[in-house]
Amino acid sequence: MPRGDGRLSHELDPYRPGPQDACGVFGVWSPGEDVAKLTYFGLYALQHRGQEAAGIAVSDGSGVVVYKDLGLVAQVFDEPTLASLRGYLAIGHTRYSTTGGSTWENSQPTIQATTAGTTIALAHNGNLVNTADMARKVTDLGLDTRGASSDTALVTMLLAARPDMSVEAAALEVLPTIQGAFSFVFMDETTLYAARDAHGVRPLVLGRLERGWVVASETAALDIVGATVVREVEPGELLAIDEHGLRSSRFATPEPKGCLFEYVYLARPDSTISGRNIYAARVEVGRRLAKEHPVEADLVIPVPESGTPAAIGYAEASGIPYGQGLTKNAYVGRTFIQPSQTIRQLGIRLKLNPLRENVRGKRLVVVDDTIVRGNTQRAIVRMLREAGALEVHVRISAPPVLWPCFYGIDFATRAELIATGLDNDGIRKSIGADSLGFVSLAELTAATEQPASRLCRACFDGTYPIELPAGNLIGKHVLEGTAKRAATEQGEMVGSKST
Incomplete structure (x- = not known):
């Protein structure tokens, strides 16, 4: 992706934007609906949250298929492609890279075959701070981390590596070990899942369709597909949606710290967060x-x-x-x-x-x-x-x-x-x-x-609600690009705060 000669700022150069959110995520469980098209339009409404890559995963109950590529949502998908993505369950993602570079391999949803013979696809909005620890756990399970160039890929691998557990049970075991900000939508062949970190830094909302359910980063994405807003996914909550309905589980005690910058710049003006338009x-x-x-x-x-x-x-x-x-x-x-x-x-x-x-x-x-x-x-x-x-x-x-x-x-x-x-x-x-x-x-x-007390205001006041590990541990064995920059910045932060 062109970045220019470096003499213009992100704000000035059309190829180098200003502050960018990591991603937008969308998920739908709705038998009888064209879930690929619903996901496409949901991602279209979330395009402002990521412009580097887009992807959709779909299941018809027997297998998960993923289609993704670099580019805007309307550039990645066309009518024939969407028509080929048949099923009753889908998740989607539009990406701006935070950890991992802007390459096809880092586009989402990530996909991983489980040791139990099923498949998991996962999409992530946020950024994790204990990726080195996660990489060690993946290695300890005997899995190869060479292909995992994003924190999302590591989470997917951890969820898939538990042959004696359902995906739901594996999630309740893995999610409490993940540190950082995350709003996940993920799926296997039959079930849609959504989870939000204990602080709820990044937004995630639940909506109702006539014949199903939708989860999305913002309420504007629910509006575009005709879903009624039900509520926000709570911090520390895991939702599971399948033929038996909707189930809610807690994997962490909620300590809300929603991102203040969403109100300033990131969210669409027609979205609502925590009841505030x-x-x-x-x-x-x-x-x-x-x-x-x-x-x-x-x-x-x-x-x-x-x-x-x-x-x-x-x-x-x-x-x-x-x-x-x-x-x-x-x-x-x-x-x-x-x-x-x-x-x-x-x-x-x-x-x-x-x-x-x-x-x-x-x-x-x-x-x-x-x-x-x-x-x-x-x-x-x-x-x-x-x-x-x-x-x-x-x-x-x-x-x-x-x-x-x-x-x-x-x-x-x-x-x-x-x-x-x-x-x-x-x-x-x-x-x-x-x-x-x-x-x-x-x-x-x-x-x-x-x-x-319910807001993360760290970019303005330097008070970080989620503890950051030592700078040289952020992404150390796996994530090289942006994670190294984050580690450098953390060192600057600590040095500046102490002077």
Whole structure:
């Protein structure tokens, strides 16, 4: 996958995105329905959670078939392929790599024949932190780990290596030993399973179809297939769905720590998490941002699309008119056509361009969701000034991102995070804004309507709810790429926290 020459940031280069969630997962048990197509549309609704690979596993009761490839959901699957995936039970996955590189081998669902003669397919959203320990357990069972280049593959191998147990019983034994953030959907020939770690860091919801059940990363994926939202899969819960109905088991005591960044950026605005609509939460953040960081201006504009709800809230609370100042090219995404050097130098104009008539001669409030490296905001400020803006005041609907994520979001390293080495005024000068304001962590938390004690806010405050092992143990025998980076970042984190 093209990544460019490295001179543009993830935010500027269309081939190098900003903060990415690990994955989106979907599962359906529904005799009489075209489960492959239901899964396809569910993954389509979750495309924002991963754009590198997609896959679907299907069973008709006698065997599990998996089809997966690199690319967007609509690129991987077509009508003939979906028609060939026949059954009444399916799981699906759309991937952005966190552990393991972006290769076909690391695409999901993973699949493994069990020692009892059946097959397990598994899809994972999140990131595990005890992969070295898991690899040792796999080796101790006499299995070859050379083909396991992701934490998901290790989990699948552990579940499959218990000949004297059902998959459900094996899961209740294996899941308590896994450390980190995970929302799993998995299956054998007859049963759909879903499980969520004890902290519930990554979202997972249960829905009801007329003739079956659905599980998905977000409620928006339930909506698209016509499923009714039943509830969230609880932290520490294992669900099993088959011809006998739905069963629930507990494998860990729940200690909820849902990801705060889902409310800021990751989740679709039409999704609901812990009873809170994401769009409503983002508008409320904008209102609170206006009260914390008021300014005299003529127009509030969003950085589309992620900054739009907060910009609407900011305009409502401030009384400053809301309008469009930037237009977005909706078709910039994953492509294998490298831009020319001239186009690359234009950077963000591949994605955004100013509406000159709207911004000329005006004092602008520009609302965005986050500042990670600062290159996006720097380019936007410069672009708006060139278009004739008199003043550019930047407002951010999240606190400064100060710490890396080990639970399923691919942030920049600490060295790349602009807030690591600069205070607010230093960041303002760096991006060239007339003023800069971040919403406070307390106000962002309040907008979610969740108590701070039930949220993971580690990327903002450095407090990690799931204990991290020693840096040189994360992924040591198996996971080389991103896990090594995570280990390095953890060392930086500990060093920085102690100084």
